[in-house]
Amino acid sequence: MFKSKVIEIFKTFTTEEIKLFRNFLLSPFHNSNKKVIKLFEILKKYYPEFSSGYIQKEHLFKKLYPGKKYSDIVMRILISDLLKLAEEFLSYKGFTEDRITEKKIPDI
Template sequence: MQNSKLIQTIRSLGKVDLNRLKAFVESPYYNKHINVIELMQYIYNCYPGFDTGQLERKKVYKSLFPGQTYDYSKLSHLMNYLQELTEHFLAAEAFNTDTFLPHYLALLKIKNTGLNFLYEKKYACS
């Protein structure tokens, strides 16, 4: 797991961004899978060193699913889902720091939902 795309991506984050990612993953708006939250917590607890021994697949699996037989595909599925959430988080962070795009997309959504009065009011102010 140490050399996985997921760990490499998370390893690139600073502490502040890692905390924000953890909050993002724990948000029921973005994720409703408790096992993914538990995997995020496990990886979070390995920060900053991401010790190879702690990130051995079977050890991670045993921590997430005590008493169950190791299932490579089950852990891979969780890792892939967490990677997708991590990429979504990175996109959201970029989106939130953009000064134009959020306003533009909000205006489009307002216009496309038939709220013309709100669109015209917002557009006049922009």
């Protein structure tokens, strides 16, 4: 298994957050790259431990691009894009939770 910040982030997600993040990825407002969605769908199968030996960039590439020669640059870009979206999701989630908290606290 390769080390990746995005996998470390996914390990912290609850089952509900995994579902919400999937919806976030499917929204054209947030993401238009179908390969990023497919990468997430592949990785999601290994939730919550992400300890499988199949989580190798080469193996993921074969799933994403059957029959194509492995490109580390392509994988790094996809993983980076997925990381950015995970960070955006966390920011968005934090913002919406703050807004809900503000509405619950009466003005003093």
